[in-house]
Amino acid sequence: MINEKTINDINKCIKKLAVTTAFLTMDNYIQHGDTTCLWHSIAVAYYSLFLVRLFHLRCNRQSLLMGALFHDYYLYDWHVKDPSHRFHGFRHPKTALKNTRKVRKMNEVEMDIIMKHMFPLTPFPPVYKESIIVCIVDKICSTYEVFCRNTYKLLKKECRLYSCI
Ligand SMILES: [Fe+2]
Ligand SMILES: [Fe+2]
Numbered sequence: 783m784i785n786e787k788t789i790n791d792i793n794k795c796i797k798k799l800a801v802t803t804a805f806l807t808m809d810n811y812i813q814h815g816d817t818t819c820l821w822h823s824i825a826v827a828y829y830s831l832f833l834v835r836l837f838h839l840r841c842n843r844q845s846l847l848m849g850a851l852f853h854d855y856y857l858y859d860w861h862v863k864d865p866s867h868r869f870h871g872f873r874h875p876k877t878a879l880k881n882t883r884k885v886r887k888m889n890e891v892e893m894d895i896i897m898k899h900m901f902p903l904t905p906f907p908p909v910y911k912e913s914i915i916v917c918i919v920d921k922i923c924s925t926y927e928v929f930c931r932n933t934y935k936l937l938k939k940e941c942r943l944y945s946c947i
Contacts, residue, residue, distance in 0.1 A: 788831045789940045792824060795847060796943060803885040804857060806943060811859040814927035817934070819854050822923060824941055825934050826850045830912075830919045839911065842891055846912040849895025852882040853916055871903050 799805040808820035817825075827850035834841055856877040860870040879896045882888060888896075895916045898908035908914045927933055 784936050784940050785832060785835065788828060788835065789937075791831070791843070791847060792827055792851075793942050795851060796824075796941065799851070800943065804881075805851070805855070807857065808855065811857070812861060813854065814924055815929075815933070816931050817927040819856075821934050821938065822927060823851050823854055825923050825937055826853065826916060826920050828937055829923065830915045833915055833919065839915075841911045841915070845889055845891040846895070846915065848886075848888075849892040849912060850916050850919070852878060852888075852892070853896050853899045853920065854878055855881050855896075857881055871900060875900055875904060 796805065806820060808823060809818045811819045813819045813822040827847050830846055830850045831843060833839070834843065834846065854874065856874040858864075858867060860867050860874070875897050879888070879893060882892075882896060891910045891912050894908055894910050894913040898904065898906055898913050899917050899920050901907050901917055908917045
């Protein structure tokens with residue numbers, strides 16, 4: 783079941799990002815299985831907000847949403863063999879942060895979400911509630927994507943992407 787308020791918040795965000803950033807181009811890059819970086823990021827954002835609602839957690843929902851949407855904004859296909867894609871698992875948080883900073887101002891929480899989401903593969907643990915949530919949800923979504931095809935059918939039905947991708 784999809785929560786309407788959460789989907790509305792995500793849709794509002796995507797509407798802005800579609801015209802101000804290269805956010806929708808993430809649909810050109812596979813993340814895991816047949817799931818693209820775009821849908822992986824939307825799913826991580828949705829389920830992070832879902833957890834906050836479920837457990838009535840106090841946190842900065844807007845920072846959680848933005849950090850989750852941009853946590854994998856590295857803008858390349860890591861499956862393509864290229865020297866610049868080497869050590870992708872370790873290096874992509876930094877690339878995602880660099881790309882994100884070109885298109886919007888980030889606060890401390892959002893930067894922590896992006897930089898620390900690969901912990902424990904990367905050495906520094908997330909320090910904010912929001913970054914801990916994204917770090918956990920990212921792993922759950924990634925595992926689901928690796929083992930399943932045709933992922934996030936309901937989310938795909940509910941999210942409006944405001945462009946021909
Ligand atoms: Fe990542
Ligand atoms: Fe991710």
